[in-house]
Amino acid sequence: MQEYYKEDLAFIHDVGFNDYALKSAPGILEILAQHNIREGLIVDLGCGSGLSAQEFTKAGYHVLGIDISEPMIKIARARVPNAEFRIGSLFQVDIPPCNAVTSIGECLNYLFDPQSNCQTPINLFQRIYSALTPGGVCIFDIAEPGQVTQGITKGFTEGQDWVVLVEKEENPEQNLLKRRIITFRQVGEHYRRDDEIHYQRLYKATDIADELHRVGFQVEILRSYGEYSLPKAHAALIASKPKSDASC
Structure with missing residues (x-):
């Protein structure tokens, strides 16, 4: 799963x-x-x-x-x-x-x-x-x-030991929102990357x-x-x- x-x-x-x-x-x-x-x-x-x-x-x-x-x-x-x-x-x-x-x-x-x-x-x-x-x-x-009014939006937020990048795309015909989320979190001296894709029905x-x-x-x-x-x-x-x- x-x-x-x-x-x-x-x-x-x-x-x-x-x-x-x-x-x-x-x-x-x-x-x-x-x-x-x-x-x-x-x-x-x-x-x-x-x-x-x-x-x-x-x-x-x-x-x-x-x-x-x-x-x-x-x-x-x-x-x-x-x-x-x-x-x-x-x-x-x-x-x-x-x-x-x-x-x-x-x-x-x-x-x-x-x-x-x-x-x-x-x-x-x-x-x-x-x-x-x-x-x-x-x-x-x-x-x-209406979460995304045109095309694909991209943005990022950062904290003391982390960064998250989010890409959002809305399909108005299916009322679906796709979020691609990339995280970077500091673990010791290095940053660890992870990716998730979330779908929402609007x-x-x-x-x-x-x-x-x-x-x-x-x-x-x-x-x-x-x-x-x-x-x-x-x-x-x-x-x-x-x-x-x-x-x-």
């Missing part, structure tokens, strides 16, 4: 690209409070290195984090020892009864396994709906078409909202988590499970 977010990319993502998770956390906690969810279990799908889980546990929630990357889970377990973390695909893992489900950082877009390679993740939404307690909420964000927020409605959720589309504005062509969806089946 192809590996994603291997050791070096997991490290670089954790130390160099942690703003998204940390800056979105206050807004997510505010959304939970607005839905009167102030305690209980949050299942964090695509939990990465545990940055969101860290903020949720600080606020008094129990957290179960799921991620397909073993190196990411290793970092998360060290960061948040009082949370539970499991290695697995968010499209396959059993979701236990919980008060909230989160998925921060366009995790639902990634085509890391065959179950994710469908037109819309409706099966996942059905499983989340079944797991949520009445009045529970699912909070997640997606990447929409979804329109309104189409995802329609699928959530079909499952039974009440849905709100946002362009920010509180004061933290999402990047261009991204949307957050707040899917609430009615407090009683009669309200569906």
Whole structure:
């Protein structure tokens, strides 16, 4: 099976690209409070290195984090020892009864396994709906078409002992985004190179909202988590499970 977010990319993502998770956390906690969810279990799908889980546990929630990357889970377990973390695909893992489900950082877009390679993740939404307690909420964000408006874009970011180069190309006919990622990380006196290619299916927020409605959720589309504005062509969806089946 192809590996994603291997050791070096997991490290670089954790130390160099942690703003998204940390800056979105206050807004997510505010959304939970607005839905009167102030305690209980949050299942964090695509939990990465545990940055969101860290903020949720600080606020008094129990957290179960799921991620397909073993190196990411290793970092998360060290960061948040009082949370539970499991290695697995968010499209396959059993979701236990919980008060909230989160998925921060366009995790639902990634085509890391065959179950994710469908037109819309409706099966996942059905499983989340079944797991949520009445009045529970699912909070997640997606990447929409328009990530790359023309041709191929290239860029790089560097830290104290690492460099990452990213090449992005969008196929508008198939709504696919291809990311080629090259990392260089210093190990001793030398730099170690690694390469990964990630594919994402790009979804329109309104189409995802329609699928959530079909499952039974009440849905709100946002362009920010509180004061933290999402990047261009991204949307957050707040899917609430009615407090009683009669309200569906």
